[in-house]
Amino acid sequence: MKHFLPLLAVALLFTACQMKTNTTSTPAVSSDYSRGAAQMAALWTEADGTAEEMAAFIEANECKTPKEKHALYLQLAHIIETITQYADMTYVELLRPTTLTGTEPGIADWMITSYSPLAHFSDDLFTNKIAFLTVLNFPHYSLEEKDSLGVNWTRDEWAYAELGDVFASRVPAAAMQKVVEANADAECYIADYNIMMKHLLTADGRRLWDEDLSLLSHWNLRDELKSDYDNQEKQEMIYQVMQRIIKQEIPAKVINSSEYDWCPYTNKVFAADGQSVKAEREKDVRYEKILAHFHAYQEEDRYRHDMPTAIQRNFEGSMQMTAKQIETLFTELVSSPELKAVGALIRERLGRDLRPYDIWYNGFKSRAAVSEDALTAITRKRYPTPAAFEADMPRMLRELGFQPAIADEICSHIAVEPARGSGHAWPAVGRQEKALLRTRIAPTGMDYKGYNIAVHEFGHNTEEVVSLYFNDHYMLAGIPATGFTEASAFLFQSRDMELLTGQKSDANSPESVLDQVWGMYEIMGVSLVDMRMWQWLYAHPEATAAELKEATLRIAAEVWDAYYEPILGEKGCCLLAIYSHMVNSPMYLPNYPIGTIVRYQLEAHFANLEPAEWAEEYMRVYRQGCLTPNAWMRGATGSEISIEPILKATREALQ
Numbered sequence: 001m002k003h004f005l006p007l008l009a010v011a012l013l014f015t016a017c018q019m020k021t022n023t024t025s026t027p028a029v030s031s032d033y034s035r036g037a038a039q040m041a042a043l044w045t046e047a048d049g050t051a052e053e054m055a056a057f058i059e060a061n062e063c064k065t066p067k068e069k070h071a072l073y074l075q076l077a078h079i080i081e082t083i084t085q086y087a088d089m090t091y092v093e094l095l096r097p098t099t100l101t102g103t104e105p106g107i108a109d110w111m112i113t114s115y116s117p118l119a120h121f122s123d124d125l126f127t128n129k130i131a132f133l134t135v136l137n138f139p140h141y142s143l144e145e146k147d148s149l150g151v152n153w154t155r156d157e158w159a160y161a162e163l164g165d166v167f168a169s170r171v172p173a174a175a176m177q178k179v180v181e182a183n184a185d186a187e188c189y190i191a192d193y194n195i196m197m198k199h200l201l202t203a204d205g206r207r208l209w210d211e212d213l214s215l216l217s218h219w220n221l222r223d224e225l226k227s228d229y230d231n232q233e234k235q236e237m238i239y240q241v242m243q244r245i246i247k248q249e250i251p252a253k254v255i256n257s258s259e260y261d262w263c264p265y266t267n268k269v270f271a272a273d274g275q276s277v278k279a280e281r282e283k284d285v286r287y288e289k290i291l292a293h294f295h296a297y298q299e300e301d302r303y304r305h306d307m308p309t310a311i312q313r314n315f316e317g318s319m320q321m322t323a324k325q326i327e328t329l330f331t332e333l334v335s336s337p338e339l340k341a342v343g344a345l346i347r348e349r350l351g352r353d354l355r356p357y358d359i360w361y362n363g364f365k366s367r368a369a370v371s372e373d374a375l376t377a378i379t380r381k382r383y384p385t386p387a388a389f390e391a392d393m394p395r396m397l398r399e400l401g402f403q404p405a406i407a408d409e410i411c412s413h414i415a416v417e418p419a420r421g422s423g424h425a426w427p428a429v430g431r432q433e434k435a436l437l438r439t440r441i442a443p444t445g446m447d448y449k450g451y452n453i454a455v456h457e458f459g460h461n462t463e464e465v466v467s468l469y470f471n472d473h474y475m476l477a478g479i480p481a482t483g484f485t486e487a488s489a490f491l492f493q494s495r496d497m498e499l500l501t502g503q504k505s506d507a508n509s510p511e512s513v514l515d516q517v518w519g520m521y522e523i524m525g526v527s528l529v530d531m532r533m534w535q536w537l538y539a540h541p542e543a544t545a546a547e548l549k550e551a552t553l554r555i556a557a558e559v560w561d562a563y564y565e566p567i568l569g570e571k572g573c574c575l576l577a578i579y580s581h582m583v584n585s586p587m588y589l590p591n592y593p594i595g596t597i598v599r600y601q602l603e604a605h606f607a608n609l610e611p612a613e614w615a616e617e618y619m620r621v622y623r624q625g626c627l628t629p630n631a632w633m634r635g636a637t638g639s640e641i642s643i644e645p646i647l648k649a650t651r652e653a654l655q
C-alpha cells in the first residue's frame, strides 16, 4: 500500500472536508464501543449524521464474524486498488507530453500537470461512508502497536492493520493547502540561490575562479569543493561561503548576482570599479522558510489525533520508525571506532590534518578495469533505443539468478520509456498497471552513465513488481519505507558491470565500502541536526526566525563537537546545517542512510549465495510487502534493523 501513498498524499492536500474545527459536536463515545467504533466516532461530525444515526451505522455495519470481516476486507481492498490505480494511470497519461520525449508539450499539457485525479478521494469516501465502514472494521494501529502486537500477527492481520491507516485522519483542504504552499515557496528559494564564483575574492583581493561559474547552494558548491582536492585555497573559500549562508551573514546583494565582488573572509562587497559598497545581510530568510513549514504543520496537527506532530508523521508515519530509533542507530554509527579509523586513513592519504569540509572527501574510488569510453561503446551499440533495453531485461534477471518464467513475468509488468528529464522509476499502483522505467537515451544510443542509472531504476521496478504482483495481499503491496526500494536499486546497480561484460564488478570493493560509510557519516550528521532542530521547534512554538537560527547554530555545533570534532577538528563548527533539504524537505534526509543500512544488511544476508539462491531469497524478502521496517527485516534476515553489517564491511575494508 505504500505504493499509492505519495499520490494519495498529494490528493489529501486538496480534499474539501466538511469537518468542523469544533469537535464538541462529536457524539459521545460509549465506553463499550469496539476500537474501530471509537475511532470512527472520533471522525464523525454533525454533517455526517446525528448521534442516533451514527449508532445505527455502527450496529448495522460492524462485522460479526471473521469470515464476514475477511469478505469486507477483499471488497475494500478492491475498491481502493481500482480507484487509486486508475487515478494513477490517468495521471501518468496526462503527464506523458511533459515527462517523455517525442512530442513538444503545449500550453494545456503544462497546465494539466497540477491536476490530481485523487484530489477528492478522501472527501468522497467519507461522504459515501466507505471511509467510516473501513475505520469501523479495520481500526488504525500505532507504530508501537504494530511492532509489538505484529510479532504474532498473521498476514491477514497485517493487511487489516494496513487498511486501517488509509482513513485514520481527516484533514481539511485549507490546512493541507498551507503545507503545500510553504513547501512550494521553500522549493523556489532553494532552487534559485546561486553563488557567482568568479566574483569571490580572497582577503588579499585575488580571484580563484576565472570562468563564469554559477553554483547552486549547497549541492553545486559541495560538488565543486569535492573536485578541488588539488586546490585547498578554493576549498577553504567555499567553506567560508557556506558558513556565511548558514549564519545568514551573506550580503543579499551577492546572491544570484554578478554585479558585485565579494570577499567571504572580510564579508566586504565591492562595486565593479573596485569601490567598497555598503551591503545588507540576507536577513534570516533561510530560517523563515523553515518556520513557515512549521506553522503550516501546526495547522495540520490540530486534525491529526493519530499523529499530532510533523515529527511523528514523518518518522512513525512515512518512515515507520520512531525518531528515537533512528537517532540511536545514527549516533552509534557516527561515534564508532570504525569511523575514526576511516578518518585516520583519509588523513594519511591527504598528508595533512583534516578540515571540516573533508566530510566530503572523495578519494575513495573503485578503479574500473575497463575505461568508461570503452563501456559506453558497448552500451551505445547494445541499447540504441528504450525498446532495446526493455527487450534485454529478462536476460539480465536470468543472469542474476531468476528462473526464466519468473524473469519473464516480472519484465512483462515493466515498460521502458524515454525520459525528458532525469531517469526515474514510476511504480505501478495496481495490478493492471505497468511499472515504468524512465531513462534518457541520446540519439547516438545509451551511454555508460545512463546505463548505470537505468540498472538502478530496474532494481526499483523489480522491487515494485515483486512487492505488488507477487504479494498475497493488495493492502500489503510495497515496502516499509523508501530506503527499502533504494536498497533493491543499489543491489542491482552494484552488479551493472556483471550484467554488461560478464565480469564481476567491484562495487562492493573496499574502496567503495569506505566511500559509502564516509557518505553516511556526513548525511547522518546533517540528519541529526535536522531532527533536533524540529524537536527544538516543537518545544519552542513561539520562536522567531532569529531564535530558530540561533538554536540551529547551537544544535549544529553540539552535534559537531560530539561526533565530528574528534575526527575533523574545529570546535563549534556549523557546517552540518548547510544541507538544502533541511529547508525544502523537512526531515527527509534520514531516509538516505536508512537505505544504505538496509542494503548492507541485505548484502550480508545474501553474501555467498549462488545466483539461483540469491534470486529466490530476493523474491522471498521483497514479497513481504509493507510491514514495519523491523518486522520486515526480522522476516528477511532474522534480526532487526542494525548497523553491524556496514560496520563489519568497514572493518574488512580497512584491513
Ligand SMILES: [Zn+2]
Pocket (backbone or CB within 6 Å): 456, 460, 486, 489
Ligand atoms: Zn533510487
